[in-house]
Amino acid sequence: MSNLARKVSEQQQQQVEQSVQNKRQVKIKKYWLTPGEKIIGVVFAGMVCFGATHIISTQSKLYEANKQLQMVQGKINEQEKVNEDLQVQVSQLSSYDRIFAKAKEMGLIKDENNVKVVQQK
Incomplete structure (x- = not known):
């Protein structure tokens, strides 16, 4: 019986090994992400990078414009x-007293009898 028991146990081990091999062969690799994902x-990462670049360039242009x-x-x-x-200089130089003093220096005199009034039409 010992031979018979040994043969039965060997057959069971072979069956287990075959089933393990079958499981290994049948095992399908599961990817974390599909190719579409x-x-x-x-594409999403590219859009985020493009958006970030666009925002930074806009901010730099805005900074330059503000500068x-x-x-x-x-x-x-x-x-x-x-x-x-x-x-202020014009108001100081156009004061009546200064103009009158310059006129006296140049030899002009104030003669009230020689004043003519011009009227606008």
């Missing part, structure tokens, strides 16, 4: 200061 993922605007605004402020200084 991979393509969609790559130029600030430079122009600074130049305008400087020119306004110059204009105000010149306006």
Whole structure:
């Protein structure tokens, strides 16, 4: 009986090995993502990269425009200061007393009898 029991156990082991081999052969590889999902993922990643690049380039253009605007605004402020200084000089130089003093230096005299009035039509 020992031979018979041994043969039965060997047959059972062979059957188990064959079933294991069959299972290994039948085993289908399962991928985490299908090829379609991979393509969609790559397209999505590309769109995200393109969008990020587009946003960064837009921000840099906006920064440059603001920088130029600030430079122009600074130049305008400087020119306004110059204009105000010149306006003050004009008001000082066009005062009646100064004009009268310059006229006396040049030899002009004020003669009220020699004044003619011009009327507008």
